[in-house]
Amino acid sequence: MKRTAAILLVVLGAVLGTTGPAAADGAHVGGDLHVAQSLGDRDLTVIIRRVAQVPGPVHVDVVTHAGSPAGEVTLTARAAGAPTSSAKVVLGATPGFYAGVVHVDRAGPWELSVDEASIPFVIPARVSSPWENATYGGFIAAGVLLFLALLAAVLGRPGLALVPTTGVVVAMAVAATAALLSPVIPPVAPPGAHLDPTFDNVMNPYERTPVMDFSRPPVNLVPRVDGHDLVLDLTDGSSGRPVDDLLLHDNAFVHLVVVSPTGGLRHLHPVRTAPGEYRVRLKDPERGTHAVAAEIARRGGGVQLLRSSVDVTGNAAVGAHDDVAELVTEVREAGRPTTITAKFGERDLQPWLGMLGHMIVVGPVTDGPVSAPIWAHVHSMIPPRPGVPDQPDESVAAYGPDVPFTYSFPLPGRYLVWIQVERDYQVRTVPAVVDVPAPAGGETK
Amino acid sequence: MRRTALGALTGVIALVAVLLVLWPRGVEAQPQTAESTRYRFVLTPSSTKSGSTTLDLMITDLAGNAARGDVTVEPAMPRMGHALAPITAAPVEPGHYRVGDVGLFMAGQWEITVSLSAERVVIPLLLT
Ligand SMILES: [Cu+2]
Numbered sequence: 001m002k003r004t005a006a007i008l009l010v011v012l013g014a015v016l017g018t019t020g021p022a023a024a025d026g027a028h029v030g031g032d033l034h035v036a037q038s039l040g041d042r043d044l045t046v047i048i049r050r051v052a053q054v055p056g057p058v059h060v061d062v063v064t065h066a067g068s069p070a071g072e073v074t075l076t077a078r079a080a081g082a083p084t085s086s087a088k089v090v091l092g093a094t095p096g097f098y099a100g101v102v103h104v105d106r107a108g109p110w111e112l113s114v115d116e117a118s119i120p121f122v123i124p125a126r127v128s129s130p131w132e133n134a135t136y137g138g139f140i141a142a143g144v145l146l147f148l149a150l151l152a153a154v155l156g157r158p159g160l161a162l163v164p165t166t167g168v169v170v171a172m173a174v175a176a177t178a179a180l181l182s183p184v185i186p187p188v189a190p191p192g193a194h195l196d197p198t199f200d201n202v203m204n205p206y207e208r209t210p211v212m213d214f215s216r217p218p219v220n221l222v223p224r225v226d227g228h229d230l231v232l233d234l235t236d237g238s239s240g241r242p243v244d245d246l247l248l249h250d251n252a253f254v255h256l257v258v259v260s261p262t263g264g265l266r267h268l269h270p271v272r273t274a275p276g277e278y279r280v281r282l283k284d285p286e287r288g289t290h291a292v293a294a295e296i297a298r299r300g301g302g303v304q305l306l307r308s309s310v311d312v313t314g315n316a317a318v319g320a321h322d323d324v325a326e327l328v329t330e331v332r333e334a335g336r337p338t339t340i341t342a343k344f345g346e347r348d349l350q351p352w353l354g355m356l357g358h359m360i361v362v363g364p365v366t367d368g369p370v371s372a373p374i375w376a377h378v379h380s381m382i383p384p385r386p387g388v389p390d391q392p393d394e395s396v397a398a399y400g401p402d403v404p405f406t407y408s409f410p411l412p413g414r415y416l417v418w419i420q421v422e423r424d425y426q427v428r429t430v431p432a433v434v435d436v437p438a439p440a441g442g443e444t445k
Numbered sequence: 446m447r448r449t450a451l452g453a454l455t456g457v458i459a460l461v462a463v464l465l466v467l468w469p470r471g472v473e474a475q476p477q478t479a480e481s482t483r484y485r486f487v488l489t490p491s492s493t494k495s496g497s498t499t500l501d502l503m504i505t506d507l508a509g510n511a512a513r514g515d516v517t518v519e520p521a522m523p524r525m526g527h528a529l530a531p532i533t534a535a536p537v538e539p540g541h542y543r544v545g546d547v548g549l550f551m552a553g554q555w556e557i558t559v560s561l562s563a564e565r566v567v568i569p570l571l572l573t
Binding site for chain 2: 384
């Protein structure tokens with residue numbers, strides 16, 4: 001009797017053992033977050049590494065760039081406004097990576113503050129999908145029922161064994177159906193992409209909502225100067241309430257481009273200092289009206305470009321720390337794709353904002369950038385590597401040397417163009433002027 | 446004995462049916478057609494997987510005669526806001542053009558703009 005039970009246990013163990021690791025791809029648990037932050041006099045990239053487990057550590061890399069003063073920043077993790085853990089990171093004078101570790105105790109919406117900047121982020125929960133549960137549950141139930149059936153048979157009650165045997169068939173059918181259908185069920189959106197993240201919906205991402213269209217209204221941008229800082233107030237275009245649902249896109253919450261009256265470009269990433277309020281230092285500004293454009297993405301989908309202008313009372317001379325590169329251009333008429341390739345000589349470019357290069361286009365300029373009808377941000381992409389979810393960070397200096405762009409200038413005329421890449425932890429800006437001819441037939445498109 | 450054989454047969458039939466339904470099928474690249482005022486463009490990609498692709502183009506006028514002239518292909522990925530540099534398609538024979546080694550590096554929705562003289566069409570191409 002004892003031996004029979006032992007054999008049955010071995011059989012059961014074998015059945016359960018084979019079902020365990022099958023198709024264990026698990027719910028996706030996010031990747032590294034790269035957040036560009038123009039914080040005071042420093043241009044930082046804050047990398048929040050993928051969180052392996054909760055409770056547990058969050059590894060944060062603060063990447064400094066050329067010209068960032070040495071010093072100290074404080075990292076604080078907050079859940080629902082309450083600080084849980086903080087760490088000091090001492091930044092050296094050489095640009096590069098400076099690591100800090102904060103601790104979190106649960107999955108859900110979090111905020112990482114770096115001094116006065118606060119970065120909302122979501123720690124996804126490792127939740128298995130309903131079909132995974134059905135698969136594993138079905139196999140486990142089949143194993144248990146098989147054991148019962150064998151037990152009944154061994155005890156000489158074959159009639160009684162019929163009931164668990166039927167159960168085995170049913171459980172196996174459920175498990176097999178779930179396993180076979182799971183690859184064709186679309187994955188859920190990452191928490192926080194469509195709906196405001198809460199501790200509940202992060203823990204239960206599979207809960208169905210009746211909502212199909214997640215898009216939100218457009219945003220109003222009001223820039224103002226406060227001391228040495230430019231402050232952006234973002235309000236909802238329908239309700240007037242502060243907009244505090246910006247998503248990371250291209251490694252920043254706000255991509256702010258400021259063009260001075262003489263055509264000098266700044267590409268900055270304001271830090272969130274309050275709901276709907278973003279702040280950035282304007283170092284040594286010129287006097288006059290600056291053209292301002294902010295690229296943002298609201299929760300629910302879609303990137304929008306907000307244009308404005310602001311009067312600055314600076315007294316700096318024209319900022320002349322521009323870089324040079326050989327430009328190979330093939331300019332086509334308005335409405336047709338023009339290609340511009342910047343040649344940087346050596347294959348040592350670093351990804352900046354997840355891209356090989358950026359090209360800002362403002363024009364046609366007749367009386368200054370403020371009134372230019374076209375404002376564009378063109379990318380030169382780093383091709384994705386299949387199977388590698390995390391993008392390369394700035395420590396990989398192996399891209400280039402040629403940085404190609406393709407852009408169809410919509411109108412004929414003179415455009416101001418700036419090409420930006422990163423090398424030696426410094427953003428290099430190459431300005432150029434492009435004259436776009438009118439289409440031959442006189443008719444655009 | 447016969448019952449066992451019948452049972453086995455049923456099992457085999459069920460298994461074959463399941464395999465028939467669930468066997469992974471290769472997605473055959475289908476030709477896509479678009480017409481402009483003067484021409485009919487038929488685009489056939491060598492595959493619907495992302496990566497390096499060859500695009501095959503049959504271009505005729507609306508009466509079915511082979512078209513002549515320089516053909517340009519402009520691939521773009523609207524979701525990424527990304528356009529590739531335009532490529533000139535090489536003629537294989539009258540009305541038949543081909544562009545090899547087009548780096549459609551990402552899965553997702555692409556738009557292939559094909560132009561011949563002043564005629565332009567945009568052909569959507571979904572890559573997996
Ligand atoms: Cu940016």
